[in-house]
Amino acid sequence: MLVVDDDEVIRQLIAVNLSLEGFEVETATDGQDCLDRVASVRPDVITLDVMMPRLDGWMTAARLRGAAETGHIKIMMITARAQEEDRRRGLAIGVDAYLTKPFDPAELIQAVRELALAARAPGG
Template structure:
């Protein structure tokens, strides 16, 4: 189905997303913040990363920017998941080059569908 790296500093949300994706057949790894994501992304080699925006150490904006600027990770599909629902935040995410923008609270079924579509478009399904 595909490999997903779930990045969120809130353990409950991280586990909610991870469990739902696992039940749908995805191979799932987790990271607790942006720095943890960048430290582990090459070992995990995900097809899709779900990325919270507001996190300690390294936020989702900077993490996504670094993923896009690195030739070895720029192909990975990125879904920003955030409580920041303003249009300027959405534009900022799209400007960085994220593939989808999901606002909290979110419907897990919708998130799974987005991740599935992105994983399949990557040719990994």
């Protein structure tokens, strides 16, 4: 599990909630940090903020989807951008789930659990 958000408070909130549910969690501070670390972390699921410095969530998701080594990783966008056009953009890139801030921790955990199960399923 790799949690990517430039806001330290949000990043730690997500990481702690998922850790308490038994997920092994690593964190990254922005999209470039995510891409730099993804090979060593080898996550089943990545949560991505949209608005980040250096490399935003849209470009990060597109690069993850476009690479053979990372194209299979489940991606959940967690963002304050709640417009329908943002959701459509995420779906077009291949994002697996979309959660808007502020979010309910129980909803976060359930969505990540479902993505992790799907990642481990045959052909996942």
